[in-house]
Amino acid sequence: MSIEPITPDPEIGEELLSAGRKARDLDRAHVFHSWSAQASLDPMTVVKTEGPHVWDGEGRKLIDFSSQMVNTNIGHGHPAVVAAIQEQAARIATIAPAHVNDARSEAARLISDLTPGDLNHVFFTNGGADAVEHAVRMARVHTGKTKILSAYRSYHGGTDLAINITGGARRIPVDRAAAGTAHFLPPFTYRSSFHAEDDAQEGQRALEHLEQVITLEGPSTIAAVILESVPGTAGIFVPPAGYLEGVRELTRRHGILFIADEVMAGFGRTGRWFGVDHWGVEPDLLTFAKGVNSGYVPLGGVAISDEVYQTFAETPYPGGLTYSGHPLACAAAVATITAMQEEGMVENAARLGTEIFGPRLQELKDRHPSVGDVRGLGAFWAVELVQDRTTKEPLDIGELVAECKKLGLLPFVAENRLHLTPPLNTPDEVVRQGLDILDQALEVADRAVQG
Incomplete structure (x- = not known):
């Protein structure tokens, strides 16, 4: 027909x-x-x-x-989220991030409950790109190292640092080679860079390549490896079984943080709350945005492990945003997550x-x-x-x-x-x-x- x-x-x-x-x-x-x-x-x-x-x-x-x-x-x-935004606007439409508000507190609790491992603390941003910016800043301060490794087939945002961390072609017109980043080839069996014949071979060769890059760049210079759990804009290619677990093992062995970029894959898109959940991987930092409140009000953030949090327990974190944890955005997040769970x-x-x-x-x-x-x-x-x-x-x-x-x-x-x-x-x-x-x-x- x-x-x-x-x-x-x-x-x-x-x-x-x-x-x-x-x-x-x-x-x-x-x-x-x-x-x-x-x-x-x-x-x-x-x-x-x-x-x-x-x-x-x-x-x-x-x-x-x-x-x-x-x-x-x-x-x-979605009527529940629309109503939550309306109700929040009538009570507290905006407030400075220094002050406690119940929408932000509850959103942070819900997100902490859903994230893997001990990501028990949440820093809210306005979207995914600045979530990546702040995750990188946290990693650099925590480790005392500067360099960030990211995949060539990736997208991490449009701000100055995030676009340089991005591995895709949109980086090239603004890439000044001055952002402290280095790139490696990720596994992508359909367009393999490793002449692999199947997913298992692709994953193993990609891990060997990443370890070579870490060695040649120098583990003592690398603050973090950042990866999209399932790359989105770059092509929605699911990593081979064992790859993300292998990346996590490499980062631990070399004293490097692992940042999971869940901006697009997170909050249910892949059929799990976060893409890393498919492989049982627990990152040190996890960035999110987009689906956290279905985009109804701009919101992003960084979920932070207990270890990284301790770096800033007595030393001030050097960063912040006027709209961090905006009550309208957080009320939308609470309503969105609740609706997703209930339905x-x-x-x-x-x-x-x-x-x-x-x-x-x-x-x-x-x-x-x-x-x-x-x-x-x-x-x-x-x-x-x-x-x-x-x-x-x-x-x-x-x-x-x-x-x-x-x-x-x-x-x-x-x-x-x-x-x-x-x-x-x-x-x-x-x-x-x-x-x-x-x-x-x-x-x-x-x-x-x-x-």
Whole structure:
């Protein structure tokens, strides 16, 4: 059965559409967009959001398989979180971080209860990039060392230090080689840097490579290794069994801290509360943001081990932010985590991965020659498009993305990949509908296959 292009939703009235047109005009006149050449930009207008759906400037309803920036983990407009923000705003809308407020205290307790090991202390930030900045600062002060090791295929944020720690190409235009960072190759079997034949070989060779980098850089100079538990923007490639455990063992052996970047993978995205939970790894520091409150109010943070905390027990920590632990953001976090627990969203994400995404995406790979690889966990999947499966030459997916949107699917787009990352509570029938749309849209990509 062929899926027809979506048409305007009759329930979206002219008032909303008119407001959307005005917003677009003002946007193009005054808003400076991130990661974009401004003059050629053609952004999509959004006039309404609800659950797993968004409505564009023409009033058309799309399935949000992006969760926007992979952060609306509980969907749009969850009533419990909206109510919590409203109630908090009426009581304490903002307060300086030096003062105790109950929203921040309860958010810190809930997060500490969920994080692995003895990460019993939480420093709140405004988002993921500054969470990484502060985790690195803590590691440097705690160890008395400067250098940070991070993977080439990674993304850690857009601030000056975080973008230099990032291993992806977005680092290059601003990389001054002065941030005290060094990079290593992570395991990625599909595009192996180690000529590996399988995951086990890839993981072992990647660990041997990392140990060589540590030795050559000098353990006495390295404060921390930072890794995304499951790299997100860089490609959603799940590390081979034993790799993260091996990294943890290497860092302990050489007196180096391990920072787990859980900004995108954390808070249920992979079907566990944190990606490291799949492998039983306990980091020294853990950064989070995005899903902690489904992005309703900006919030991030660093979960800190007891050992690192002791460094600052008697010596002041050299850092802070005006909006650290903002009460509106923390109230949203409390309500989000509570809703996730009460509604079983993390368990549902795991089920979506094993019962729907995994089997269906493998079936799409088998039928569509443009699909080079599918991979993921929970509600966190990547479909990699190639011109030729033998050479793995990346495919330009502009037409594919346009076709997805025309049929009513909004994916997360990264290089030659579609990332399928819907809210964790998306109903099964909506997930299946989204995958049906992708199935039909892939016919456009198949026409560009050369091999």
